[in-house]
Amino acid sequence: MNASDPGMIDNFGRRFGYVRLSVTEICNFRCLYCLPDGYRKTADPGFLTPDEILRLVRALTGLGIRKLRLTGGEPTIRTDLTEIITRVAAVPGISKCALTTNGWNLDRHAAEWVEAGLTHLNVSVDSLDPAQFAGITGHDRLDEILAGIDRALSLPLAAVKLNAVLLADSVSEGFGNWAEYVRHRRLSVRFIELMRTGDNREFFSRQHVSGNLLRQWLDTEGWVPCARGADDGPAVEFSHPDFQGRIGLIAPYAPGFCDGCNRLRVTARGRLRLCLFASDGPDSPDGCDLRDLLRHDGQTDALHARVLDALRFKRAGHALHAADPGNLVNLSRTGG
Numbered sequence: 001m002n003a004s005d006p007g008m009i010d011n012f013g014r015r016f017g018y019v020r021l022s023v024t025e026i027c028n029f030r031c032l033y034c035l036p037d038g039y040r041k042t043a044d045p046g047f048l049t050p051d052e053i054l055r056l057v058r059a060l061t062g063l064g065i066r067k068l069r070l071t072g073g074e075p076t077i078r079t080d081l082t083e084i085i086t087r088v089a090a091v092p093g094i095s096k097c098a099l100t101t102n103g104w105n106l107d108r109h110a111a112e113w114v115e116a117g118l119t120h121l122n123v124s125v126d127s128l129d130p131a132q133f134a135g136i137t138g139h140d141r142l143d144e145i146l147a148g149i150d151r152a153l154s155l156p157l158a159a160v161k162l163n164a165v166l167l168a169d170s171v172s173e174g175f176g177n178w179a180e181y182v183r184h185r186r187l188s189v190r191f192i193e194l195m196r197t198g199d200n201r202e203f204f205s206r207q208h209v210s211g212n213l214l215r216q217w218l219d220t221e222g223w224v225p226c227a228r229g230a231d232d233g234p235a236v237e238f239s240h241p242d243f244q245g246r247i248g249l250i251a252p253y254a255p256g257f258c259d260g261c262n263r264l265r266v267t268a269r270g271r272l273r274l275c276l277f278a279s280d281g282p283d284s285p286d287g288c289d290l291r292d293l294l295r296h297d298g299q300t301d302a303l304h305a306r307v308l309d310a311l312r313f314k315r316a317g318h319a320l321h322a323a324d325p326g327n328l329v330n331l332s333r334t335g336g
């Protein structure tokens, strides 16, 4: 594999040039579909150190990884996040350094992260109604998060995007206010179909709705689909001549959703996870531990071999239609 090769290829001919790296499992929000009771501290979290993260990213660029997304839990909980961004964004081969955050401290730190090398920002905002936002996240912070987003829009980021979990409640709230929100903002709001996890069975049964409801609304209102970039995530985005921003849909339950899979994940404890809905236990082929190869320099070849060997076991897709979320307990464990 040489540095110009844009990504590893699995048994289904899919190319992987994008890694979602979780840098912590800790989150300060209590979202109803993920951590309704909040994060329960464990004795020694033992998350990857900045040195281990740097070794990992350097090795992954040798396998053609070009886009890196830092996730969590809530990655901005880490007090060394700016150092991590500085070091990984400078790795030769990384062309996109992205962050997904719940936005709690965005207003204060956005400029610092961009200065450090951040190129792409995603903020999770599930409702524009302050009461509903507080009801979903457990935090009455919508105004300061929206202020942080406007701050980020004033910075030299390649893209600012919002992720909103599509809930039955959001459908009843309507999409018109979201359209107004993007009328004069150059960003995209992407609705994500609520996904079943090990922990959210009851909430899922009450709140899951199909993304087709949003598509129908977009169609009726004259929004048209936009072309997708090679290493774009799974969102289908729509534009409208009267609006600066876009509205998008991530529909894991849609047929063929996994056909275009282009991303791998590494957990905050250094486990490669081949799929969000993998069943990666110690003996499972759905992932492997990389940590022992990250503790010291000089392990790049061994890490390449272990990742490429694991990739042979990547499945065609998830089994959500069979209500099987794999061993995904909640999204904070894998960075969504």
Ligand code: SF4
Binding pocket: 234, 257, 258, 260, 261, 262, 263, 274, 275, 276, 277, 315, 316, 317, 318
């Ligand atoms: S569910 Fe798994 S296979 Fe499907 S797109 Fe996501 S990571 Fe890829």
